[in-house]
Amino acid sequence: MPPELTDADYERLLEFRTGLRRFLKWSGEQAERVGLSPAQHQLMLAIRGHRDPRGPTIGDVANELLLRHHSAVGLVDRAESAGLVRRIHDPDDHRVVRLRLTATGARKIRQLSAVMLEELDRLGERLRPIWSGLEARDEPNARRQGRVVANG
Numbered sequence: 001m002p003p004e005l006t007d008a009d010y011e012r013l014l015e016f017r018t019g020l021r022r023f024l025k026w027s028g029e030q031a032e033r034v035g036l037s038p039a040q041h042q043l044m045l046a047i048r049g050h051r052d053p054r055g056p057t058i059g060d061v062a063n064e065l066l067l068r069h070h071s072a073v074g075l076v077d078r079a080e081s082a083g084l085v086r087r088i089h090d091p092d093d094h095r096v097v098r099l100r101l102t103a104t105g106a107r108k109i110r111q112l113s114a115v116m117l118e119e120l121d122r123l124g125e126r127l128r129p130i131w132s133g134l135e136a137r138d139e140p141n142a143r144r145q146g147r148v149v150a151n152g
Contacts, residue, residue, distance in 0.1 A: 016131075019126065023119065023123060027119075031112060042065055044084060044085065044101060044109040046064040047085060047099050047100065048109050050064075058073055058076055083102055083105070084102060085101055086101075087099060088100055
């Protein structure tokens with residue numbers, strides 16, 4: 001049975017979701033200011049932030065963006081036409097196509113990411129107490145389910 005929820009729990013959830021929506025709206029506006037759609041910005045971040053130095057595949061990007069493969073292909077096609085990304089064949093397996101940013105794409109994502117990180121720092125101060133409250137609430141559940149709970 002789920003734990004009893006308080007008015008403060010609902011308020012904290014509302015504040016968290018509202019903060020996320022505001023950040024996403026603001027983020028989309030910032031992308032549009034530099035001539036990108038919000039989806040292009042997310043694609044470029046998925047490429048630049050990918051851990052494999054060879055670059056992500058379209059399947060990797062689809063997973064990161066929670067898209068179906070064919071939707072990711074269309075997004076990559078449009079970004080490639082706009083000169084933001086390029087497809088390259090994996091040097092070890094030519095059947096695999098990887099994605100890389102162009103110089104223009106790299107410049108735009110660097111510019112946007114600097115602004116995004118500044119905003120996240122500002123938002124972090126407001127969201128940290130909400131997040132901490134959610135973590136504290138989950139701690140007893142984690143112990144009951146046998147999960148390890150990190151301290152501090």
